[in-house]
Amino acid sequence: MEHTIIYDGTKIFYYIALFAIYSFAGWIIEVTYRSITQRKFVNAGFLYGPFIPIYAIGTAFIILLQYLFQSWHFVPRIIIFGLALTIIEYLVGYISEKIFKLTLWDYSESKFNLHGRVCLHFSIFWTLFASSFVIFIHPVVLLNILRLDALYIKIAAITFLIYYLIDYVFSLIFIAEFQKKIAYLYTEYFKLSNVEIERIFDSFQRLRNAFPDLNKYINNKINNNIKIRINTFLKSIQDKVILEMDGRKPFEHEYYETIKDIDEHEEFLKLKEYFHHNSSIYAHVHEVSYLSYRICKFLKLDYRSAARGALLHDFFLYDWRNHDIPDLPREKFHGIEHPAIALANAQKHFSLNEIEEDIIKKHMWPLTIVPPKYKESFIVSFSDKYLSSKEFIGEFNKRRKNKRSAHKAIRRHKKLGTN
Ligand SMILES: [Fe+2]
Numbered sequence: 001m002e003h004t005i006i007y008d009g010t011k012i013f014y015y016i017a018l019f020a021i022y023s024f025a026g027w028i029i030e031v032t033y034r035s036i037t038q039r040k041f042v043n044a045g046f047l048y049g050p051f052i053p054i055y056a057i058g059t060a061f062i063i064l065l066q067y068l069f070q071s072w073h074f075v076p077r078i079i080i081f082g083l084a085l086t087i088i089e090y091l092v093g094y095i096s097e098k099i100f101k102l103t104l105w106d107y108s109e110s111k112f113n114l115h116g117r118v119c120l121h122f123s124i125f126w127t128l129f130a131s132s133f134v135i136f137i138h139p140v141v142l143l144n145i146l147r148l149d150a151l152y153i154k155i156a157a158i159t160f161l162i163y164y165l166i167d168y169v170f171s172l173i174f175i176a177e178f179q180k181k182i183a184y185l186y187t188e189y190f191k192l193s194n195v196e197i198e199r200i201f202d203s204f205q206r207l208r209n210a211f212p213d214l215n216k217y218i219n220n221k222i223n224n225n226i227k228i229r230i231n232t233f234l235k236s237i238q239d240k241v242i243l244e245m246d247g248r249k250p251f252e253h254e255y256y257e258t259i260k261d262i263d264e265h266e267e268f269l270k271l272k273e274y275f276h277h278n279s280s281i282y283a284h285v286h287e288v289s290y291l292s293y294r295i296c297k298f299l300k301l302d303y304r305s306a307a308r309g310a311l312l313h314d315f316f317l318y319d320w321r322n323h324d325i326p327d328l329p330r331e332k333f334h335g336i337e338h339p340a341i342a343l344a345n346a347q348k349h350f351s352l353n354e355i356e357e358d359i360i361k362k363h364m365w366p367l368t369i370v371p372p373k374y375k376e377s378f379i380v381s382f383s384d385k386y387l388s389s390k391e392f393i394g395e396f397n398k399r400r401k402n403k404r405s406a407h408k409a410i411r412r413h414k415k416l417g418t419n
Pocket residue numbers: 313314338363364384
């Protein structure tokens with residue numbers, strides 16, 4: 001009988017009738033399953049009418065496979081049925097995602113699923129279903145159809161076909177409308193009021209009930225959209241900060257290039273010979289210069305002048321604790337006098353700009369009364385005071401420690417002597 005139905009071209013109306021019957025049966029199965037799981041009546045499928053064509057397509061494949069593999073043992077045969085239905089389910093899921101941009105079902109939370117489109121327990125269900133279909137259902141349906149008058153079948157088939165095409169066209173229009181609204185929802189989500197969002201959601205209530213995973217899909221899409229927008233926003237801020245910070249970053253090679261000519265000058269190198277705070281003047285001016293360079297670069301000031309001016313701020317070639325310089329009488333106070341001496345030395349060996357001169361001249365402010373003229377001069381003055389006090393404290397602690405260990409050594413020595 002199956003043979004007749006499949007190969008007799010004149011029986012096209014029987015095929016259509018079978019298609020209608022199995023689409024309707026599929027709808028019954030889906031409605032039952034969905035109404036039970038969602039605890040309310042759900043009109044399943046994307047068509048308005050009570051038909052789910054995918055079931056009819058599935059059964060057509062099963063009938064064909066049953067015919068092709070009828071000589072095979074029952075077990076491999078039903079495995080082929082299961083595989084075929086799983087492949088069909090996967091392809092329909094794939095097509096609806098890729099072409100219609102809709103995820104109609106999602107097994108991604110089920111065990112042993114493939115891309116959320118198929119999963120093991122549904123595939124087992126399809127296999128059992130296909131087996132009972134070819135053994136029990138299809139023969140009975142076929143027998144009853146063949147008993148009916150051919151004219152009735154023809155009328156029913158044509159009626160179904162007309163109805164089905166109309167339903168299909170309207171459903172496609174509805175899906176297109178739905179996709180448009182969804183796209184609108186994704187892009188305008190932030191601008192829409194809650195009422196407008198509700199209205200859009202309500203307008204495709206049926207589709208959302210029919211495909212509950214669709215809600216999850218829409219929510220995910222909206223969440224992703226929000227995430228993308230937030231990330232884009234954060235990224236733009238981050239880029240601005242990076243761009244902003246890039247101009248403020250200190251670079252040792254840049255610093256060295258700025259001060260190279262001074263640092264290599266033989267007169268300047270003499271500063272290594274004079275003790276200052278805790279090491280040499282040379283080490284101290286380098287510390288002040290680099291710190292000033294960093295601060296000025298960060299504040300987007302003239303960091304080059306700051307670095308050079310700071311390097312020359314203590315350019316005096318004598319030991320200020322024990323000097324015997326003709327130009328600097330002993331009674332004169334080094335703290336007030338040395339900026340002018342440093343400036344004169346610097347001018348003698350290097351060409352200075354106005355900021356550099358101001359830096360050197362005013363670095364002892366407020367000890368020297370006239371305040372600095374430039375921000376860079378204030379920064380160098382501050383850096384100098386900060387680092388000098390640090391160097392003094394370091395030196396003081398070092399000496400105290402040395403003194404203590406010297407005392408200890410004397411005490412130990414005395415103790416040994418008395419013993
Ligand atoms: Fe100084």
